[in-house]
Amino acid sequence: MRLVIVVLVxxxxxxxxxxxxxxxxxxxxxxxxxxxxxxxxxxxxxxxxLEIISRDRxxxxxxxxxxxxxxxxxxxxxxxKPAKLIVAETAAERDAxxxxxxxxxxxxxxxxxTIQGLKDDVAGLNTKLSDANEEISDLRxxxxxxxGLKERYKGSLPLTWVAAAIGVCLVGxxxxxxxxxxxxxxxxxxxxxxx
Numbered sequence: 129m130r131l132v133i134v135v136l137v138x139x140x141x142x143x144x145x146x147x148x149x150x151x152x153x154x155x156x157x158x159x160x161x162x163x164x165x166x167x168x169x170x171x172x173x174x175x176x177x178l179e180i181i182s183r184d185r186x187x188x189x190x191x192x193x194x195x196x197x198x199x200x201x202x203x204x205x206x207x208x209k210p211a212k213l214i215v216a217e218t219a220a221e222r223d224a225x226x227x228x229x230x231x232x233x234x235x236x237x238x239x240x241x242t243i244q245g246l247k248d249d250v251a252g253l254n255t256k257l258s259d260a261n262e263e264i265s266d267l268r269x270x271x272x273x274x275x276g277l278k279e280r281y282k283g284s285l286p287l288t289w290v291a292a293a294i295g296v297c298l299v300g301x302x303x304x305x306x307x308x309x310x311x312x313x314x315x316x317x318x319x320x321x322x323x
Contacts, residue, residue, distance in 0.1 A: 148180050148190070148205040158198040162187055170196065175213030180205065 156176075157168025164187060172178070178190040181197070188202040209217075313322055 146180050146207065148178060148188075148207055156200050156204050158190075158192075158196070158200060160198060162189065162199050164199055164201060169198065172200070175210050175216070178205075 155174075156172045157164065158170040158172055159166050159168050172192075176192070178192050178200075181189040181191055183189070183202055183205075186202055187199050188205055189197070189199055190205075191197045310321060314320065
């Protein structure tokens with residue numbers, strides 16, 4: 129039962145705590161008194177983040193991120209970030225992205241040069257490949273021509289072989305003729321050579 133009472137007592141404090149911002153183009157005084165009739169002990173700029181502890185129709189008890197507490201006029205508090213703060217955050221984010229982009233460009237400068245060198249090498253190799261393909265095509269045509277000649281002269285002998293065979297036959301025939309004449313002469317004349 130005590131736990132329920134503690135929860136019910138703390139519920140308004142828990143439910144009331146919300147984040148708020150000072151509206152655009154404004155300097156708002158932070159006061160010690162709830163009705164803000166005293167002199168402001170601190171000036172808050174537009175976009176200043178603060179936590180609302182309690183709030184009525186005209187005034188709000190707030191706490192700053194550094195722990196300072198006081199009262200401000202509730203009419204100047206909004207729950208959404210004001211444009212000034214959004215613009216500043218967006219500009220900071222843009223600057224961070226630009227810096228990151230520049231770092232990325234610097235990081236990729238070396239690999240980009242390597243890639244360009246490789247592209248140039250590929251272009252040179254493609255040119256060599258094209259030349260080699262042309263040479264292969266020419267060699268295939270020449271090979272086909274030689275194959276055609278080979279088929280055409282398949283049964284014939286080379287002229288040098290024929291000439292060599294004729295020369296061997298002539299020399300052999302001449303020597304055979306000499307031998308035959310010598311033998312015939314010896315036979316006729318009783319083994320004596322007479323020409």
